[in-house]
Amino acid sequence: MNKHLTIRSENGSANCIVSASNLNDHVFEVTRDYVNISGFTVENATKRAGIYFHTVEHCNISYNNVTNNDGGIRLYYSSNNTLINNIASNNYHDGIYLKSSSNNTLINNTASNNYYDDICSSICGIYLYDSSNNNHLYRNNFINNTNHNAYDYDTITNQWNTSTVGNYYSDYTGSDNKSDGIGDTLHQIPGGSSIDYFPLMHPWGKSPLKGDLDDDSQITSKDAAIVLQIAVGNCPCNPQILAIADVSGDGRVSSLDALMILQMAT
Incomplete structure (x- = not known):
């Protein structure tokens, strides 16, 4: 035993x-x-x-x-x-x-x-x-x-x-x-x-920065442009992307999120 x-x-x-x-x-x-x-x-x-x-x-x-x-x-x-x-x-x-x-x-x-x-x-x-x-x-x-x-x-x-x-x-x-x-x-x-084969972009357990769609650790107008492309259907949106792009918290990606990101942009 x-x-x-x-x-x-x-x-x-x-x-x-x-x-x-x-x-x-x-x-x-x-x-x-x-x-x-x-x-x-x-x-x-x-x-x-x-x-x-x-x-x-x-x-x-x-x-x-x-x-x-x-x-x-x-x-x-x-x-x-x-x-x-x-x-x-x-x-x-x-x-x-x-x-x-x-x-x-x-x-x-x-x-x-x-x-x-x-x-x-x-x-x-x-x-x-x-x-x-x-x-x-x-x-x-x-x-x-x-x-x-x-x-x-x-x-x-x-x-x-x-x-x-x-x-x-x-x-x-x-x-x-x-x-x-x-x-x-x-x-x-x-x-x-x-x-x-599947290396992570962020440390495991660390949440990505809200609104940082291009993963450069800052919020810029480029992120707003990416959100607009998602909003009109030109870019895919999976649950991980939604969690980053939905700045307004309404459960979807829209021009409102892009506007809020522009206001946050450095």
Whole structure:
């Protein structure tokens, strides 16, 4: 019989901080299956990882803020685990690192601003390395990390999207002519041949700016012109576009929305 262990804070990561007592130790080190860690700020393991899993399966890491460690979340030789709604930021090396770890699912995580003062090619928001295969990643945000936001070491078996949505990369330069929040061109993941076919134009969980139809983070007369084209039927309008274009809040796109956008324009 498999025994389950859950380590969970009562008041969320902002109110429950677990700091390394020894800089040479991981804050959380897990070497058994069926362990859940949820709801902590995990910090100051400046020579090790905040959360470290080794040779485990069926574990869950969720709703943690992992910061100011040598590495944020590291999985070594670990498979069939789930990482969901974690933040791995301002760590000295990778935010999330998988080595020889397969069949894991990563959803709604943010890896941002992971860095090191010296140049190190392995510093990434997320790094999949050494036969880390058949992992599934979607609705994650990879933002402003040194060298690479995401790196997949020479494999094509990892899935970086579902059938409709992928991940957000702050270095993605594609356009969104359909204004549906999904980039028009695929995103090649550095390191091998992996591809995100549905890269996000905005960080997952962040609402687009109301009235910003051309997705340039500002309201201009160009947005009003796009709304007029939608209003007369020359441009498509799906639910995502409607949510951005319906500035008046009457449930449709009309010349009134264009007028209101012109009044808001910078």
